[in-house]
Amino acid sequence: MFHALVAIKQVPDTTNIRIDPETGNLVREGVPAIMNPYDAHALAAAVEWKRKLGGKVSVISMGPLSFTVTIREAVELGADWGALITDRKLAGADTLATSYVLATAIQAIHAKDPIDVLFFGKQAIDGDTAQVGPGVAVRLDVPIITYAVKIRDIDLNRRRIVVERRTEKWIEVVEAPLPALITCEKDIAEVPFAPLPDLIRSLRYEPEVWTMDGPPAFDPEYVGVRGSPTVVFKMGTPPLPQAGEKINSREVGVPVAVKTALDKAAAAGILNPLLGGVK
Ligand SMILES: Cc1cc2nc3c(=O)[nH]c(=O)nc-3n(C[C@H](O)[C@H](O)[C@H](O)COP(=O)(O)OP(=O)(O)OC[C@H]3O[C@@H](n4cnc5c(N)ncnc54)[C@H](O)[C@@H]3O)c2cc1C
Incomplete structure (x- = not known):
């Protein structure tokens, strides 16, 4: 059984x-x-x-x-x-x-x-x-x-x-x-x-x-507190992510929008290395 x-x-x-x-x-x-x-x-x-x-x-x-x-x-x-x-x-x-x-x-x-x-x-x-x-x-x-x-x-x-x-x-x-x-x-x-x-x-x-x-x-x-070596020193909530910036490709055209986005990503140090923009 x-x-x-x-x-x-x-x-x-x-x-x-x-x-x-x-x-x-x-x-x-x-x-x-x-x-x-x-x-x-x-x-x-x-x-x-x-x-x-x-x-x-x-x-x-x-x-x-x-x-x-x-x-x-x-x-x-x-x-x-x-x-x-x-x-x-x-x-x-x-x-x-x-x-x-x-x-x-x-x-x-x-x-x-x-x-x-x-x-x-x-x-x-x-x-x-x-x-x-x-x-x-x-x-x-x-x-x-x-x-x-x-x-x-x-x-x-x-x-x-x-x-x-x-x-x-x-x-x-x-x-x-x-x-x-x-x-x-x-x-x-x-x-x-x-x-x-x-x-x-x-x-x-x-x-x-x-x-x-x-x-x-x-x-x-x-058991209990006596048997628990872990101490939670501080509790908090992580900061909310900031709203992203919008680039309107209809206004500036797609090539400019893409380049602007890549430049901003490179400036922030988050450009995908596969795109050739390794910092
Ligand atoms: C925000 C927060 C942070 C914490 N951080 C830590 C920490 O870093 N280290 C630490 O040691 N403790 C920590 N604790 C305490 C922790 O909640 C307790 O140890 C808890 O009893 C078991 O851990 P868990 O909830 O993470 O369970 P988990 O390990 O996530 O639970 C896995 C499974 O174990 C079983 N289980 C867990 N608890 C019980 C129970 N009481 N009765 C029956 N089955 C159970 C269930 O099947 C459950 O699905 C924290 C508690 C909180 C609220």
Whole structure:
């Protein structure tokens, strides 16, 4: 039987995230929340493969108690079981501390109910670091396939997974032994409308709530602010790009317009070397 585990994070439903200027942490209060979109697609892929192979999908999340809503949403989308790891001591975690907590929780789940594939989103749309999936894979010492766009095959007999991953130039087809961890692009699967039975089940679903005391017990040295060496010194928004200058070729003619544009680009030091204007 196939056992997939999906790590899901709740994120603010806005690109206008607010940062606490004192702590450099994300302010969640008063901001509408959603399941991280990449995680929703990763979950959809896990559920698709559960339906092909038979088995189950577990989800875990680390965050405040309000993340329960996101675990219920995962159940609505086809997850069978979920745990929320929540404790005040976990607050302020950077990617190192987040990876430690998730990896420790995954080890505990795997010991009871062996996991075949770990699904992560490519990145969270608030933190945007894309470090947590790789961080967990290293801690668990399992192969990782990042930027997955398609799962070609999961062979539980041969204990192999074949995945297409997108690089800047091409699609790579990668085979890895199970258990493996993949970080998913949105192309991995369409997020379906929830079937009615899953919708009804999700309304009453209560995830398991794990604290610092477990199960499993987390080492206070490695969690929360204490276990997070990253410090965000300063936050800000990048300056908006300046509006471009228009050269009206109808007024000055195309050759003059082109020459003017090239001269201006050369003066700004941004002329394409292929045009012969290397600075
Ligand atoms: C603006 C900003 C800048 C930050 N910069 C840094 C930084 O430079 N270095 C740093 O260490 N931290 C940084 N943080 C903190 C960072 O958000 C947290 O470490 C966060 O818990 C995980 O990082 P991420 O959101 O970038 O996740 P990513 O690594 O982008 O997430 C990838 C995937 O990991 C899984 N995942 C991530 N978090 C959780 C979770 N809590 N529960 C379950 N699954 C999860 C999901 O599947 C997700 O799709 C920053 C936060 C903000 C808001």
